[in-house]
Amino acid sequence: MNSLAVSYQPIPRISPLFMYIHLLIPQGIAKNRVSTNPSKGLSMTSGNMTLGEIIRYHRQQQGLSQPELASKAQIEQSYLSKLENDNSYPSDDILKRILSGLDLDIADLCAQLDIRSADPKVMHIESIRTYMGRFQQQSQRRSVFLMAIFTLTIGIGCALFYAGYSEAFFPEKQYSYQSRGEIQPGEPTDYFEGGWRREFPAGAYRPFSSSEGSPEGEAKQQLRQAQVDQANRVNYHSIQSFQPLGSIVERQLDNGNRRLYRLVGSPTQVSRAENGWLMLVGITLTVSGVIGLLLVLRLGSFRGYPLGNG
Structure with missing residues (x-):
């Protein structure tokens, strides 16, 4: 009789996280089961083993006959052989004794068990x-939590995209205002628009010349000097604003003067990079959220495991 060729590598204990990942992997992705072909030796793939293969693997891993x-485990060798070949299935008490003999717990076992194709028995x-029922509830809570996170991500992404598209935070219409000069205290607001002329009598604007020393002559000289x-x-001086400030804006200066901007x-229209970045980040978050949501819905479609009827 040919002896079974065994080739394996020491591995650390498998966390229940691997089992959770295995629950989410669509059936058919993990296909490489433990090989018992003497020409191929024995290897182990997490979450893809039968109960008998798990028992045999860890027994050989620990160098036990x-x-x-x-x-x-306080059982017959012949019965253990049937268990390792999946020709029989242990009771709960016997399984606990076998796991104790292998220094394993139920979490280690379930993390390596192929629950998708496992026998209902x-x-x-x-x-x-019991363990799988509790784990399934935890998995469902994780799925609900992830769905909420990805839904929120989609909402934030859509809001950011709309904010950039509608220029809600960074308007792109720029308004220009211009002032002709500083208005001193006591001067009219429209000083540079002709208001300064109101200080002179009407005679100062007559085209004919007046004799020097006359009131009209002095007014003309003052008018020329005022001009x-x-x-x-x-x-x-000009100012720009992305917010409409009205048709006239008055600004007080530190020296006591003021400027009137019209x-x-x-x-x-001025393009602003901030809006482009908002839309880019919004699209990225939205797409990421949709992909994440689809993955949760697709990978989380596992509804349970076969329990059998007795």
């Missing part, structure tokens, strides 16, 4: 049934 493990063992002073005081023309 069948008689030694049977003695620890295996899944009906009380320890496995020069007003021209020298012209000092244009709206110039129509608002201009």
Whole structure:
């Protein structure tokens, strides 16, 4: 009789997290089962083993013979052989004794058990049934939590995209305002728009000349000087705003003077990178949320495990 060729590598204990991942993997992805073909040797794939394969693997991993493990579990060697070949299934009490002899717990067993194709009799063992029922509830709670997170991500992504598209936070219409100069205290608001002329009598604007020393002559001289002073005081200054400030904006200066800004023309369209980034981040979050939600719905479609009827 050919002896069974055994090739394996030491592995750490398998966390129940691996079992949760296995529950979510669509059936058919993990296909490589434990091989007992002498030409291929023995290997182990997490979450893809039968109950008998798990018992045999860990017995060989620990260097125990069948008689030694049977003695620890207080069962017959022939019965252990049937269990390892999946020709029989243990009671809950016997399973606990076997796991104790292998220094395993029920979480280690379930993490390596192929629950999708396991025999209903295996899944009906009380320890496995209880653990898997509790684990399934935890998995469902995780799925609900992840669905809530991804739904929130989609909502935030849509809101950010709309904010960028509608220019809600960063308007792209720019308004220009211009001031001709500083208005001193006591001067009219429209000083640079001709208001300074109201300080002179009507005779100062007559085209004929007046004799020097007359009131009208002095007024004309003052008018000419005022025209020069007003021209020298012209000092244009502009401000831009992405918010409409009205047709006229008055600003007080530190030196006590003030400036009167008037709206110039129509608002201009200015592209702002902030809106582009908002839309990009919004699209990224929305797509990520949709993909995550679809993955949870697809991978979380596992509804349970076969329990059998008795």
